[in-house]
Amino acid sequence: MEEDVAIVxxxxxxxxxxxxxxxxxxxxxxxxxxxxxxxxxxxxxxxxPDDDLWLVxxxxxPNRASVRAMRESIRCRHVHLIVGNHDxxxxxxxxxxxxxxxxxxxxxxxxxxxxxxxxKLCVSHYPMLDxxxxxxxxxxxxxxxxxLPAEGEHAVxxxxxxxxxxxxxxxxxxxxxGMGMEGYNQRCRxxxxxxxxxxxxxxxxxxxxxxxxxxxxxxxxxxxxxxGTP
Numbered sequence: 209m210e211e212d213v214a215i216v217x218x219x220x221x222x223x224x225x226x227x228x229x230x231x232x233x234x235x236x237x238x239x240x241x242x243x244x245x246x247x248x249x250x251x252x253x254x255x256x257p258d259d260d261l262w263l264v265x266x267x268x269x270p271n272r273a274s275v276r277a278m279r280e281s282i283r284c285r286h287v288h289l290i291v292g293n294h295d296x297x298x299x300x301x302x303x304x305x306x307x308x309x310x311x312x313x314x315x316x317x318x319x320x321x322x323x324x325x326x327x328k329l330c331v332s333h334y335p336m337l338d339x340x341x342x343x344x345x346x347x348x349x350x351x352x353x354x355x356l357p358a359e360g361e362h363a364v365x366x367x368x369x370x371x372x373x374x375x376x377x378x379x380x381x382x383x384x385x386g387m388g389m390e391g392y393n394q395r396c397r398x399x400x401x402x403x404x405x406x407x408x409x410x411x412x413x414x415x416x417x418x419x420x421x422x423x424x425x426x427x428x429x430x431x432x433x434x435x436g437t438p
Contacts, residue, residue, distance in 0.1 A: 218319070219255050220406040221415035222264035222333065222351025225294070226278055234388075235409070248281045250414035255284045261415065262317075264351045264406055265292020265333030270299055279309045289313045292333040292351065320418075327422060335403060347421065348403040355405045358391030393424070400426045 224247050225231035232243035255261050261284045268274040279287065288311045289304075291297045300313045318340060319329040328346040330339040335350040342348065393410055396403045402425045406416055 216259055217256070218260045218262070218418045219415040220262045220264055220331070220349055220418070220421075221251065221408055221411070222290075222292070222405075223266045223354060223407040223409065224263070224268060224278070225266055226268035227274055228269075235413075247408055247413050248278075250412070252281075252283050254415050254417075255282075257283050257285050259284055260286045260288065262288045262290065262319075262331060264290040264331060264349065266294040266351060267292070270294065270296040272299055272303060275299060275303055276307075276309065279303075286311055288317070290317060290331055290333050291315050327418060329418065335405070342402070345402070345427070347425065349406050349421070350403070351405060351407040353392065353405060354388060354407055355392035355410045356388055356390045357410060358394040397425055402426065 226244045226247065227240060228243075229240050232240045235243060237243035237246065251261070261282070267289075268278045287309075289295075289300055291300065291313060297313060297315075300310070303309045304311075304313055315332070317331045319331060320327045322328050322345065328341055328344075329349055330336070330341075330346055331349045333350060334352050336348050339348045340346060388409075392405055404416075404421050404425060405411075406421075408414065
């Protein structure tokens with residue numbers, strides 16, 4: 209009798225900024241504790257222990273105690289790190305090397321093989337104008353810009369039972385550019401660009417899976433043919 213094989217899902221999230229009073233205020237949470245509880249609860253609601261979780265930068269206060277506390281609050285066993293501008297790579301590398309808390313630490317990563325997984329992902333904290341194999345259907349996943357869903361648009365991770373939600377009202381900030389830009393992911397989709405902000409602000413304060421991202425962004429039949437996939 210064959211044993212059931214667990215299906216592993218790959219998830220991405222970014223710009224948690226745990227412990228930041230400024231971010232909790234900008235996101236309209238009543239306090240830091242409520243802010244952190246919402247983000248960590250949503251990770252544990254979506255991501256199973258055997259899944260892969262990529263944290264794409266700007267995680268928490270850049271010291272060992274804060275990073276360790278964040279890791280202990282996440283039930284997923286396979287957590288990968290991309291360094292953001294508010295992180296310290298030396299601290300993260302030390303926790304990987306000495307305590308094996310994460311799978312690894314990178315500034316940039318490429319995941320997947322189209323002929324095997326059906327996708328290729330280029331992952332960086334910062335958005336790129338162009339990326340490896342972009343013309344053949346590769347996706348660019350990033351954070352950093354704190355974009356927001358377009359008005360009236362639901363987060364890609366729709367139906368998520370968020371344990372704690374932000375207070376009413378949109379986050380503070382400009383809608384046309386910079387922090388709080390609205391509709392960025394939708395614009396990329398409408399323009400046929402396979403680039404996606406995985407940050408919590410754009411995605412209901414929750415991680416998104418590679419399948420959800422691929423379903424949201426445009427596909428490229430020509431790219432699939434060139435890469436030898438159906």
